[in-house]
Amino acid sequence: xxxxxxxxxxxxxxxxxxxxxxxxxxxxxxxxxxxxxxxxxxxxxxxxxxxxxxxxxxxxxxxxxxxxxxxxxxxxxxxxxxxxxxxxxxxxxxxxxxxxxxxxxxxxxxxxxxxxxxxxxxxxxxxxxxxxxxxxxxxxxxxxxxxxxxxxxxxxxxxxxxxxxxxxxxxxxxxxxxxxxxxxxxxxxxxxxxxxxxxxxxxxxxxxxxxxxxxxxxxxxxxxxxxxxxxxxxxxxxxxxxxxxxxxxxxxxxxxxxxxxxxxxxxxxxxxxxxxxxxxxxxxxxxxxxxxxxxxxxxxxxxxxxxxxxxxxxxxxxxxxxxxxxxxxxxxxxxxxxxxxxxxxxxxxxxxxxxxxxxxxxxxxxxxxxxxxxxxxxxxxxxxxxxxxxxxxxxxxxxxxxxxxxxxxxxxxxxxxxxxxxxxxxxxxxxxxxxxxxxxxxxxxxxxxxxxxxxxxxxxxxxxxxxxxxxxxxxxxxxxxxxxxxxxxxxxxxxxxxxxxxxxxxxxxxxxxxxxxxxxxxxxxxxxxxxxxxxxxxxxxxxxxxxxxxxxxxxxxxxxxxxxxxxxxxxxxxxxxxxxxxxxxxxxxxxxxxxxxxxxxxxxxxxxxxxxxxxxxxxxxxxxxxxxxxxxxxxxxxxxxxxxxxxxxxxxxxxxxxxxx
Amino acid sequence: xxxxxxxxxxxxxxxxxxxxxxxxxxxxxxxxxxxxxxxxxxxxxxxxxxxxxxxxxxxxxxxxxxxxxxxxxxxxxxxxxxxxxxxxxxxxxxxxxxxxxxxxxxxxxxxxxxxxxxxxxxxxxxxxxxxxxxxxxxxxxxxxxxxxxxxxxxxxxxxxxxxxxxxxxxxxxxxxxxxxxxxxxxxxxxxxxxxxxxxxxxxxxxxxxxxxxxxxxxxxxxxxxxxxxxxxxxxxxxxxxxxxxxxxxxxxxxxxxxxxxxxxxxxxxxxxxxxxxxxxxxxxxxxxxxxxxxxxxx
Numbered sequence: 015x016x017x018x019x020x021x022x023x024x025x026x027x028x029x030x031x032x033x034x035x036x037x038x039x040x041x042x043x044x045x046x047x048x049x050x051x052x053x054x055x056x057x058x059x060x061x062x063x064x065x066x067x068x069x070x071x072x073x074x075x076x077x078x079x080x081x082x083x084x085x086x087x088x089x090x091x092x093x094x095x096x097x098x099x100x101x102x103x104x105x106x107x108x109x110x111x112x113x114x115x116x117x118x119x120x121x122x123x124x125x126x127x128x129x130x131x132x133x134x135x136x137x138x139x140x141x142x143x144x145x146x147x148x149x150x151x152x153x154x155x156x157x158x159x160x161x162x163x164x165x166x167x168x169x170x171x172x173x174x175x176x177x178x179x180x181x182x183x184x185x186x187x188x189x190x191x192x193x194x195x196x197x198x199x200x201x202x203x204x205x206x207x208x209x210x211x212x213x214x215x216x217x218x219x220x221x222x223x224x225x226x227x228x229x230x231x232x233x234x235x236x237x238x239x240x241x242x243x244x245x246x247x248x249x250x251x252x253x254x255x256x257x258x259x260x261x262x263x264x265x266x267x268x269x270x271x272x273x274x275x276x277x278x279x280x281x282x283x284x285x286x287x288x289x290x291x292x293x294x295x296x297x298x299x300x301x302x303x304x305x306x307x308x309x310x311x312x313x314x315x316x317x318x319x320x321x322x323x324x325x326x327x328x329x330x331x332x333x334x335x336x337x338x339x340x341x342x343x344x345x346x347x348x349x350x351x352x353x354x355x356x357x358x359x360x361x362x363x364x365x366x367x368x369x370x371x372x373x374x375x376x377x378x379x380x381x382x383x384x385x386x387x388x389x390x391x392x393x394x395x396x397x398x399x400x401x402x403x404x405x406x407x408x409x410x411x412x413x414x415x416x417x418x419x420x421x422x423x424x425x426x427x428x429x430x431x432x433x434x435x436x437x438x439x440x441x442x443x444x445x446x447x448x449x450x451x452x453x454x455x456x457x458x459x460x461x462x463x464x465x466x467x468x469x470x471x472x473x474x475x476x477x478x479x480x481x482x483x484x485x486x487x488x489x490x491x492x493x494x495x496x497x498x499x500x501x502x503x504x505x506x507x508x509x510x511x512x513x514x515x516x517x518x519x520x521x522x523x524x525x526x527x528x529x530x531x532x533x534x535x536x537x538x539x540x541x542x543x544x545x546x547x548x549x550x551x552x553x554x555x556x557x558x559x560x561x562x563x564x565x566x567x568x569x570x571x572x573x574x575x576x577x578x579x580x581x582x583x584x585x586x587x588x589x590x591x592x593x594x595x596x597x598x599x600x601x602x603x604x605x606x607x608x609x610x611x612x613x614x615x616x617x618x619x620x621x622x623x624x625x626x627x628x629x630x631x632x633x634x635x636x637x638x639x640x641x642x643x644x645x646x647x648x649x650x651x652x653x654x655x656x657x658x659x660x661x662x663x664x665x666x667x668x669x670x671x672x673x674x675x
Numbered sequence: 676x677x678x679x680x681x682x683x684x685x686x687x688x689x690x691x692x693x694x695x696x697x698x699x700x701x702x703x704x705x706x707x708x709x710x711x712x713x714x715x716x717x718x719x720x721x722x723x724x725x726x727x728x729x730x731x732x733x734x735x736x737x738x739x740x741x742x743x744x745x746x747x748x749x750x751x752x753x754x755x756x757x758x759x760x761x762x763x764x765x766x767x768x769x770x771x772x773x774x775x776x777x778x779x780x781x782x783x784x785x786x787x788x789x790x791x792x793x794x795x796x797x798x799x800x801x802x803x804x805x806x807x808x809x810x811x812x813x814x815x816x817x818x819x820x821x822x823x824x825x826x827x828x829x830x831x832x833x834x835x836x837x838x839x840x841x842x843x844x845x846x847x848x849x850x851x852x853x854x855x856x857x858x859x860x861x862x863x864x865x866x867x868x869x870x871x872x873x874x875x876x877x878x879x880x881x882x883x884x885x886x887x888x889x890x891x892x893x894x895x896x897x898x899x900x901x902x903x904x905x906x907x908x909x910x911x912x913x914x915x916x917x918x919x920x921x922x923x924x925x926x927x928x929x930x931x932x933x934x935x936x937x938x939x940x941x942x943x944x945x946x947x948x949x950x951x952x953x954x955x956x957x958x959x960x961x962x963x964x965x966x967x968x969x970x971x972x973x
Contacts, residue, residue, distance in 0.1 A: 048905035048916055054772035054780075054895060055866035056908040056915040058934060062926040063915060 020097040031095070035088050042081045083665040090658035099649035109165065109217055110150040111195045111240070112137045115225035115247070116179055117156040117186040118552070118614050119622045122226075124252035124335040130181050133224035133247045140222065141172050151219075152176055155191035156184035157553040183338050183552040183595045185616040186229035192632065193235075195221055200238035223637070226624040235633040242637040246624040249335075253282025255306060256339030256620030260328050260613060261549060262346055273317040274344060276328050280306035281621040292316045293327040323347055323609065325597050339620045343597045344549060345609035352377035352539030353400065355418075357384055358407035360515070361507055363522030364423075367531040376535045377402070384409035403539035408505060410434065419497050419538040424505035424518075430474040430492070431501060437469040443483035443504070453537045454491065454500065455480055458530045463521045468504035496586055500538065549611045555590040556598075556610055564602045572596025572612075682782075685789040685828050690959050694790055697962070697972045698798045699763055701858050701884045723756040760819065761800040762857025764883075765791055766849055769806040770840040771909045772866050776892025776954040784862040784890060785831045786958040791860060792827050794962075794972060796820060803853065804830055807845025807863070808837030814852055839910040842867040846874040850881050860886040860971070864895070865938055868911070872941060885947045886971055888961075889938055892954045898927065 023031070053059070114137065120130040137152070144150060150172055152162040163175035199219050218239035226248045259277035280286045285307050292300040300316045316328075324346040333340055354377045356368065368379045386392050387409070395401065396416030403419045404411075411420060411427040420427055426434050445460050460481065470486035473479070477492035480500070491500040505518040521527050550556050560567055566580045569589050573596070579587045592598065592612045600608040614620070631637075686694075730739060730750035740753045765788035773781040788804055795802045796818060804815040804827065818827045842863060849859075859878060865871040865887075878885050900906075906915040917923060935951055942949035948969045952961055966972050 048903045050905040050907050051900065052909050053898075053906045054775040054864065054892070054909060055868075056906050056913045057866050057868055058895070058927060058930050059906050059915040059917060060913075061930045061934075062923060063917060 018098055018100060020099070022095050022097055031092060035085055038084050038088065039081065042078070042084075080665060080669060083661055083668070087658050087661045087665065090654050090661065094651035094654035094658070097649055097651050098654075099651075108145070108148045109199075109219035110140065110144070110148070110222060111199075111219050112140070112150060112152045112176075112222045113188075113191050113195060113224065114152065114154045114162075114176075114179055115156070115186060115223075116154045116181050117229075117619060118181075118183045118338045118616070119186070119226050119336060119619045120247070121181045121183075121338055122248060122252070122254070122335040122622045123337075124249040124622070125247065128181065129226060129247045130179070133245075134176055134179065136245060136247075137176055137222070137224065138173060141169050141176070144169060151195075152179075153191050153194050154179045155186070155188065156182045157187055157551075158184075159191035159194050161194055182593055183612075183614060184593070185551065185553075185614070185619045186225070188223075188225075188229050188232050188632070189235070192232060195219075196235075196238060196240060199240045200236070226622060229618070231631040232633060237632060237635055242632060242635065244637040248622060248624040250623055251283075252335050252623050253280070253284070253286065254334045254336045254339070254620055254622045255280050255282065255286045255288050255330060256336065256614070256617070257328060257330065257342040258311070258339075258615055258617045258620060260326075260342035260344050260611075260615075262326065262344050268317075271317055271319055272346060273315050274326055274328070276314040276316070276342065277311055278304060278306060278314065278330070279311045279617050279620055280308060281617075281623065282306075283308050283623075288330045288332070290314055291329045291331065292318075293329065294318060295325050296327070323606075325609065336620065336622045338595055339614045339616075341595065342613050342615070343595065343611035345597055345611050347608055351375070352402040352535060354379045354535065354539045355395075355401045355404045355416075356381045356407065357387060357405065357409055359383055359409070359509075361407045363506055363527070364405070364407060364531070367522070367528050368535075370528060370532075372532060373528075373535055376532070377539045387412050403535070408507065408509065415494065415497075415499070417495075417497065419499070421500045421502070421534060421538060423502045424469070424508070426469075426471065426501055427499050428494075430494075431499075432472040437471070437503070438486075439467055439469050440483070440485045441467050443468040443470075443485055443488060445481055445483055445488065447482040449478065449480050452478060452480060452491070454530070454533045456533055458526045458533065459524075460521070460526060463519055463524055463526075465504045465519045465521075466516075467508070467518060471501055471503045473501070496583075498538065500534070549613045549615065550592055551615060552592055552595060552612055553590075554592060555588055556592060557586050557588050558600065558608060558610070559586055560602055560607070562602050562607065567607075568601040570599045570601060570606075572598070682832070685786050685831055686793060690790065691793060693959060693963065694794050695797050697794045697967075699761060699791070699795050699800060699858060700970060700973045701761060702970065724753065725756045726754040727751045728754060761795065761798075762853075762855045763791065763795040763800050763802050764849070764853060764857060764859040765802075765804045766846070766859055766861045766863075767804065767806050767834060768840070768842065768845070768861070768863030769808050769834055769837050770842075771836050771838060772864055773890075774836045774909070775894055778954055780864055780890050780892050780954055781834070781836060783952075783954045783958065784888075785834060787862055787888060787890075787952075787961065788860070789828055789831050790958055790962050791966075791972070792818065792831075793824055796824050796827065801857070802827060804834075805849050805852070806834055806837065807840045807842065807849070809840075809844075809848070810837070813845075813848065841869060842871055843869060843874040843877065846877045850877050854881075856882055857884070858886065858971070859883045860888060862888045862890055864890055864892075865934075866895075868913075871938065875941065875945070875947060879945055879947070886966075886969070887938070887942055887947055887949050889935065889949060889951045890954065891935075891951070896931070896953055898924070 114130070114133055116130055120128065120133065122129050125132040141150065147167055149165045149167045151165045152172065152175055154160050154162050162179055163172055166172060199217055216239045218241065221237070221240040221242045223242060223244045224247055227244070227246055256279055257276055258279045260274065262272050262274050274292065276290065278288070278290065285305060287303065287305045289301055289303050291298055299318055302314055304312060304314065306312055326344040326346065328342045330340040354368070356364065356379055358364065358381065365381060367373065396404070396414070396418070399417035401416060401418040403421065404416050405421045405423070406425060406427065407423045410425050411422060415428055426432060426437060443465055445463070445465070448458060448460050449455050468483065468488050470483070471488065471490055473487060473490035474492050477490045479487045479490050481487070481489035488504060489500070489502045491498055506522060508516050508518040510516055560581070566578055567587055569577045569579055571577070571591065572594055575591070577589065577591050579589050581587055589598070595612050595614055597609055597611050599606045727740065728751065730752050734752050738753050740751045743749070743751050767781075767784045767788055769781060773779065773784065776783070792802045792804060799820060802818040802823070806813045815827070815830045842865070861878065863871070875885070875887070900919050903918045904916070906917055908914070939949045939951070948971065950965055950969055952965070962972060
């Protein structure tokens with residue numbers, strides 16, 4: 015109320031003013047001396063008055079109409095002296111674009127009820143203050159951007175659509191939202207002859223940016239006709255401790271043990287003491303109290319014994335404003351070994367390398383002779399995708415490559431690699447480069463190996479060279495329908511014309527050979543591209559393969575959501591509804607075969623304190639933060655005085671014309 | 676005429692000229708007093724044949740129908756209708772309330788009485804002007820013959836408002852003074868707090884052919900008053916405090932309508948001819964149009 019009225023007079027004038035109404039009433043009673051008028055006869059008048067006396071109260075009111083009008087006039091004048099008015103935002107442009115950040119950090123509750131709700135409230139304020147004909151557009155953005163409402167002057171619709179904006183657990187990126195917003199304000203240009211012209215009239219707009227400002231600087235963007243107004247949402251003093259990493263791996267020293275590794279980050283301006291509780295399948299397994307200095311990151315390790323799949327959860331307490339990064343999830347999938355078929359007439363070096371304890375952990379190897387390739391059993395198994403990796407040693411793959419990754423040693427697997435008979439062979443090829451960047455060749459040192467004879471490969475388009483000799487590629491890997499074929503142009507054990515076995519290379523004697531075999535098993539025979547305990551960020555798509563070779567799987571998300579995913583042409587499944595953090599389970603039939611976790615793990619989202627002093631950098635423009643609106647006072651006194659004037663005119667008219675209602 | 680020289684004459688020559696062609700009519704046949712131009716109930720000497728009767732000795736031989744005697748050998752006496760004069764009374768309300776209006780109602784009443792009297796004088800009727808006020812001056816002498824017009828006008832000019840006059844008292848006095856039959860024209864505003872009904876009943880008892888000219892001025896028909904007023908009755912000083920408002924004016928109009936309507940109905944039921952006149956209608960129009968239509972003049 016104090017805001018509604020502004021007193022303009024001091025006590026003295028008010029007292030004088032307050033005396034006027036009683037004076038008017040007094041004068042009104044004094045005035046009641048009637049003017050005598052002689053008439054021929056009061057006979058008719060008396061009769062008329064008698065009838066009117068019946069409803070005398072109303073008549074008296076009517077008689078005092080002038081008094082009431084005068085008092086109303088005084089009241090209006092007094093009211094306008096009190097200067098009633100209300101606070102309102104300064105007028106917006108006739109076109110406004112509201113960018114609403116609905117990323118994870120906007121779910122922070124440092125502003126009640128949440129930052130997103132606060133942003134919505136402020137936008138609603140602006141919508142309420144829109145003049146008629148003003149248009150506005152609403153864009154919600156997190157990792158991507160979405161036009162919630164196109165330009166409209168329908169305020170009810172704007173409010174409805176605004177309410178429909180939901181918080182997400184995604185991180186923040188402004189680029190896409192800005193591009194969407196700039197579409198109308200900065201129309202493209204079309205070149206004609208020597209000049210270029212705009213394709214449409216530019217429609218300048220106010221760009222309201224409701225965000226907590228935690229996103230990378232936007233480069234390469236020109237605001238053009240957009241006038242940016244950055245409204246930082248959130249309490250600048252707020253701090254947050256978040257989990258920025260949580261994953262599992264094998265215990266370094268103890269076989270059969272796993273350990274979960276977590277990283278905590280303190281974004282408070284002061285020390286924070288938190289308790290990290292580690293849950294396995296919903297049961298508290300371990301807890302640790304950590305004191306983090308301001309801005310410090312700290313790692314935590316929880317060793318645990320795991321037999322089979324497990325759902326891991328790490329929770330921080332006490333809870334802080336941003337809840338989403340106080341919980342992290344990880345999964346341990348069923349330890350499933352890759353199935354490897356080794357087709358060889360006999361390769362002691364390879365068999366030995368595949369028989370190591372480490373290799374056995376990764377894969378179970380079945381060794382067959384090349385004649386097995388002709389059997390029906392193999393054909394069915396190959397067509398069903400039973401194997402993860404088939405190694406063809408000293409033999410050709412045959413007509414149809416299996417639905418599996420393959421490794422061909424000394425032969426080309428298919429016609430895509432050129433005619434098998436016409437592969438040029440070189441003696442003693444010199445290895446000049448190995449592709450260390452490829453997972454297969456990581457840590458594989460081929461500098462000291464000798465090769466007696468090698469075939470120079472002509473890999474198909476899209477292949478990646480693994481080993482290059484002076485004469486040409488010796489090894490390469492190429493994709494095929496979602497699988498990969500690796501080809502080595504040189505044998506390990508060759509057979510001469512006489513059928514005698516000879517050693518073609520000294521590679522098996524080098525330490526790099528078992529490393530290569532291990533890499534190969536991991537890369538080609540491992541559960542291919544499986545998320546195997548991995549974690550993705552909200553909104554990121556996940557690709558995985560089925561374990562049992564079904565055509566569609568169900569993915570159960572946190573909160574009971576279920577999505578059916580169909581296999582694509584690459585025999586993969588792609589799932590993109592990873593909107594919320596938590597553990598997602600992949601069901602093939604009725605059984606859960608794989609799991610993956612979705613976590614925020616973004617230290618810039620976890621750093622929730624907005625910094626109003628720091629301007630946003632958009633392109634080359636620095637946009638200052640604005641914590642509030644430019645409030646203007648909308649006042650009523652002009653209307654009140656106009657009304658008073660109107661009342662005065664009516665009073666004058668009635669007085670002069672003596673026309674009463 | 677001589678006393679109030681500053682006032683315009685009650686009758687202009689043009690009006691007189693107009694009025695000469697008219698005559699007073701009565702729906703009843705009365706016996707007059709003197710020979711006049713009107714058919715009377717009495718049989719007497721005129722050119723208008725009425726009947727025969729047997730001759731009885733002593734009858735005037737001049738009226739024997741000799742032609743009939745020649746044919747029938749009997750003596751019959753021809754009877755003729757007597758033509759007598761008509762008694763016309765103009766009864767003017769000269770109360771103070773008649774002093775209102777422009778021209779005043781009284782003046783208007785004088786003019787009307789003069790016009791009607793003039794018509795009567797021209798047709799050799801017996802004219803008498805009376806006022807409702809008390810006193811010896813209330814009744815005029817009887818005027819007869821055209822030569823009396825100046826005396827009549829002089830009398831009319833000298834009628835003064837006579838204070839509070841009760842309508843019924845004035846009429847009673849009139850009735851006592853004049854027992855003769857004839858036409859009476861009551862020119863009044865009827866604004867008497869005791870009512871006009873008793874007065875009209877008195878007149879009815881006289882078996883007169885009664886005409887009531889209800890004369891109201893503009894101030895009464897459309898009062899142009901504003902504000903908070905203390906209305907003072909000019910006759911009895913009665914006070915009515917009014918605050919003029921649109922509903923009050925509307926109410927006044929309704930009362931006025933009821934008043935005039937009531938008077939008209941009262942008259943209609945009793946065979947009295949009622950004419951509502953306002954002082955803005957010229958007298959000649961009233962006489963030549965409204966009263967002619969009502970059958971007072973022809």
